[in-house]
Amino acid sequence: MHFRPLLLAALATLVLASCSGPKPSSAPSPTSVPSTSLQQEAAKPRGGRLVRLGSDPTTLDPQKASDTTAAAILVEVFGGLVTIDPDLNIVPDLAERWDISPDGLVYTFHLNPKAKFHDGRTVAAEDVRYSLDRAADPKTQSPVVDTYLGDIVGVKERLRGKAQTVSGLQVLDNQTIRITIDAPKSYFLAKLTYPTAFVVDRKNVESNPQGWFLRPNGTGPFKLAEYKLGDTLLLKANADYHLGAPYLDEAEFILGGGSAMLMYENDEIHVTGVGLADLERVKDPSNPLNKELQRAGPQFEIGYLGFNVKDPPFDDPKVRMAMNLAFDRQKIASKVLSDLVIPAKGILPPGFPGYNSAVQGYAYNPDKARQLLKESKYGANLAQLPPITLTMPGNLGASVGLDLEVILQAWKQELGINVEIQQTEWAIFLEDVNRRRFQMYELGWIADYPDPQDFLDVLFHSQSSNNHSNYSNPQVDQLLEQARVEPDQAKRYALYHQVEQLVLEDAPWVLLWHGSERYVLIKPEVQGYYLLPLIIPRLRYIYLTEQ
Amino acid sequence: MWAYILRRLIWLPFLLLFVSSITFALGRYGPGDPVQVLLGQHYSPEVEQRIRAQLGLDRNVAVQYGIYMRDALRGDFGESYKYRGRSVSELLVKRIPVSAQLGLAALVISVGLGIPVGLFAALKQGTVWDTVAVAGALAGQSLPVFLTAPVLLLIFALKLKLLPTHGWGGFFDSRIIMPALVLGIPGIAIIARLTRASVLDVVGQDYIRTARAKGLPERLVRVRHILRNALVPVVTTLGFALAGLASGSFIVEGFFGIPGVGLLTVESLFARDYPVIMAVTLIGTTLFVLANLLVDLAYPFLDPRVRLGGGIVAR
Numbered sequence: 001m002h003f004r005p006l007l008l009a010a011l012a013t014l015v016l017a018s019c020s021g022p023k024p025s026s027a028p029s030p031t032s033v034p035s036t037s038l039q040q041e042a043a044k045p046r047g048g049r050l051v052r053l054g055s056d057p058t059t060l061d062p063q064k065a066s067d068t069t070a071a072a073i074l075v076e077v078f079g080g081l082v083t084i085d086p087d088l089n090i091v092p093d094l095a096e097r098w099d100i101s102p103d104g105l106v107y108t109f110h111l112n113p114k115a116k117f118h119d120g121r122t123v124a125a126e127d128v129r130y131s132l133d134r135a136a137d138p139k140t141q142s143p144v145v146d147t148y149l150g151d152i153v154g155v156k157e158r159l160r161g162k163a164q165t166v167s168g169l170q171v172l173d174n175q176t177i178r179i180t181i182d183a184p185k186s187y188f189l190a191k192l193t194y195p196t197a198f199v200v201d202r203k204n205v206e207s208n209p210q211g212w213f214l215r216p217n218g219t220g221p222f223k224l225a226e227y228k229l230g231d232t233l234l235l236k237a238n239a240d241y242h243l244g245a246p247y248l249d250e251a252e253f254i255l256g257g258g259s260a261m262l263m264y265e266n267d268e269i270h271v272t273g274v275g276l277a278d279l280e281r282v283k284d285p286s287n288p289l290n291k292e293l294q295r296a297g298p299q300f301e302i303g304y305l306g307f308n309v310k311d312p313p314f315d316d317p318k319v320r321m322a323m324n325l326a327f328d329r330q331k332i333a334s335k336v337l338s339d340l341v342i343p344a345k346g347i348l349p350p351g352f353p354g355y356n357s358a359v360q361g362y363a364y365n366p367d368k369a370r371q372l373l374k375e376s377k378y379g380a381n382l383a384q385l386p387p388i389t390l391t392m393p394g395n396l397g398a399s400v401g402l403d404l405e406v407i408l409q410a411w412k413q414e415l416g417i418n419v420e421i422q423q424t425e426w427a428i429f430l431e432d433v434n435r436r437r438f439q440m441y442e443l444g445w446i447a448d449y450p451d452p453q454d455f456l457d458v459l460f461h462s463q464s465s466n467n468h469s470n471y472s473n474p475q476v477d478q479l480l481e482q483a484r485v486e487p488d489q490a491k492r493y494a495l496y497h498q499v500e501q502l503v504l505e506d507a508p509w510v511l512l513w514h515g516s517e518r519y520v521l522i523k524p525e526v527q528g529y530y531l532l533p534l535i536i537p538r539l540r541y542i543y544l545t546e547q
Numbered sequence: 548m549w550a551y552i553l554r555r556l557i558w559l560p561f562l563l564l565f566v567s568s569i570t571f572a573l574g575r576y577g578p579g580d581p582v583q584v585l586l587g588q589h590y591s592p593e594v595e596q597r598i599r600a601q602l603g604l605d606r607n608v609a610v611q612y613g614i615y616m617r618d619a620l621r622g623d624f625g626e627s628y629k630y631r632g633r634s635v636s637e638l639l640v641k642r643i644p645v646s647a648q649l650g651l652a653a654l655v656i657s658v659g660l661g662i663p664v665g666l667f668a669a670l671k672q673g674t675v676w677d678t679v680a681v682a683g684a685l686a687g688q689s690l691p692v693f694l695t696a697p698v699l700l701l702i703f704a705l706k707l708k709l710l711p712t713h714g715w716g717g718f719f720d721s722r723i724i725m726p727a728l729v730l731g732i733p734g735i736a737i738i739a740r741l742t743r744a745s746v747l748d749v750v751g752q753d754y755i756r757t758a759r760a761k762g763l764p765e766r767l768v769r770v771r772h773i774l775r776n777a778l779v780p781v782v783t784t785l786g787f788a789l790a791g792l793a794s795g796s797f798i799v800e801g802f803f804g805i806p807g808v809g810l811l812t813v814e815s816l817f818a819r820d821y822p823v824i825m826a827v828t829l830i831g832t833t834l835f836v837l838a839n840l841l842v843d844l845a846y847p848f849l850d851p852r853v854r855l856g857g858g859i860v861a862r
């Protein structure tokens with residue numbers, strides 16, 4: 001998963017005619033899910049092929065994967081100790097149960113004896129150890145192992161080449177593995193749902209180190225049947241899947257691109273996202289497509305404009321706050337963005353673990369905004385306000401979004417603040433944002449795993465490399481560190497609520513949107529297609545009815 | 548003639564060395580960094596350091612270049628940074644023929660329609676037909692592919708349901724028709740205009756008058772004397788078009804879902820995927836040189852006055 005260069009994504013949709021199709025979108029309310037009764041099970045027809053657009057996965061090696069495209073395929077072909085269900089709970093996958101030591105440091109996983117690789121071999125504890133160790137092996141060059149497995153004792157040493165094995169991994173017997181972590185971090189389990197921790201077959205890997213993943217022996221609900229680069233990727237159901245065989249026989253991803261909307265209307269694909277350009281037409285009830293339109297909830301992500309809080313004029317929190325209060329988020333979301341997004345009231349997206357529905361955010365209040373600006377240290381002489389440049393990423397000369405233009409106008413009219421826009425290409429943008437060179441920048445964050453630590457700690461702890469705004473509040477740091485190791489879930493969330501409130505008061509960001517409240521078209525014969533805000537193994541819930 | 552070919556080809560390695568060193572240096576010293584693109588939101592200075600060392604990017608640039616060229620000479624273009632675990636050759640080997648076939652189909656359309664239209668306009672010079680042909684050519688050349696592509700899709704795929712919207716099945720598959728048309732339309736215009744201008748130039752020459760005076764049938768005059776001589780500048784343009792064949796078109800490939808090299812090239816530029824960029828540049832340079840050579844070899848057939856390696860004989 002990566003930052004969301006919001007404009008870039010929008011542009012890709014335009015230029016490539018949404019060649020990636022609908023990204024696994026979000027859930028209205030993922031309620032009725034697989035724990036259906038036997039009766040219902042029998043009613044779901046088996047067989048058929050689901051076809052949709054996709055993009056070439058950057059890799060099919062789970063230990064090397066770091067983006068959503070790769071993860072969306074990998075979760076179907078491989079599996080780890082735990083997985084996420086459509087209700088977004090962490091549930092057993094290869095491990096049938098686990099015990100956590102009272103101090104929260106030692107996790108003992110008991111493997112499911114029914115869990116098998118695609119070639120029929122039962123998954124053993126050594127397979128898990130090998131896979132996690134492989135992720136930490138510097139030769140594997142995993143870009144994300146620090147994020148997902150860095151909590152395991154010994155992973156850092158292994159990565160730095162100071163150890164030949166990961167000391168925190170212990171095979172107790174054929175079916176049991178013990179993992180020791182460096183602090184009682186309750187979000188550790190959530191991290192194990194990411195492909196970095198997926199189990200691979202050593203024999204498979206070593207048989208062809210350069211290309212084994214094109215013929216992977218995974219443990220997931222689907223097998224990789226065919227992969228033609230830039231052309232198609234075909235998955236076939238794994239009938240022996242230990243959590244229940246998929247209903248579909250096959251799922252095909254068309255990788256060459258194409259105009260998703262057109263292909264959908266031509267009955268060539270089953271699912272497509274609907275962009276702003278087609279939205280009006282499809283929302284019209286007289287359009288036959290309207291019946292197939294579904295609306296997904298917000299993605300687990302946030303878009304924002306970051307202030308460099310060390311750079312004038314943003315070194316004064318009152319200026320930052322004023323800019324947050326000076327425009328009407330709700331109105332822009334509805335009038336300009338056709339309600340494709342949800343205005344952000346806080347940092348955590350609705351539905352995300354630890355989300356606080358009581359957070360009020362920045363209500364539109366131009367009077368207060370003007371007053372705050374006047375009270376700021378620049379207030380005496382606003383003409384002397386340092387010039388402001390907002391930098392945003394934009395490959396291919398992306399245009400400025402209408403929402404931003406409206407916000408810029410609001411700042412000009414309500415506060416008399418002029419903001420200049422500068423666009424740079426994504427690669428250059430990243431380099432500069434990592435060096436914290438920007439005075440103000442547009443960026444987004446997509447959740448890596450469902451835990452508030454993944455938003456608040458990663459983005460606002462003063463020592464975090466993702467804290468691009470140079471934000472530093474000792475009280476926030478202290479609360480975040482406390483929350484990392486707080487075993488009681490309710491207390492932990494309360495700590496994060498406090499952090500979120502403090503951050504909002506300090507206003508290091510202009511909050512924008514929880515993105516991708518997508519409209520998706522789904523053919524009526526496709527059932528069980530959950531629109532989820534996270535990547536989970538979802539194909540196995542889908543079934544096709546006769547139409 | 549063989550000596551001429553050899554003499555031309557001797558320069559190829561030097562050219563490649565020059566082009567590769569410039570491309571290499573531009574990548575390494577230019578802004579943007581493949582490791583940071585790869586890491587995205589998982590960036591931290593420590594991880595960056597580690598991945599950089601693993602990819603060998605922490606070494607002296609000259610050393611990196613030396614290693615790259617050593618491997619490239621052995622046919623090993625390295626591993627893609629973006630498509631991790633995939634060799635560059637693997638990424639390109641299937642895509643180049645796709646783009647080449649598409650480009651060839653487009654070229655056939657451009658030439659097949661462009662030359663007759665140009666000839667026709669020239670022979671009808673000053674008439675309303677000429678105006679129509681020239682205006683049509685100008686319009687065709689001005690239409691951007693991001694307009695022609697969706698319009699063709701709308702008409703032939705969505706309304707008439709005659710052609711599929713996307714995909715690739717090779718040179719003889721119906722799916723090549725629309726993308727080849729979209730790619731070929733601007734070429735029709737360019738070639739038609741060139742042919743027209745060139746024919747008008749030739750028509751006024753003395754030898755045409757001589758040909759007609761000696762009683763040669765008009766059809767033979769047109770084909771053997773006018774067209775053949777008029778094609779020299781057209782062939783030169785074709786040379787450039789031929790060289791560009793394998794580099795693909797990013798927009799057309801995107802629109803029609805064609806797994807060609809154009810999309811890959813643009814993606815690799817944005818991702819600073821140096822190994823892919825280098826390979827595409829080197830292959831492109833080689834093709835360009837070869838296409839130019841081919842064009843030069845074609846001249847003597849069109850114009851007997853041209854002697855390879857000797858320059859043009861005075862008239």
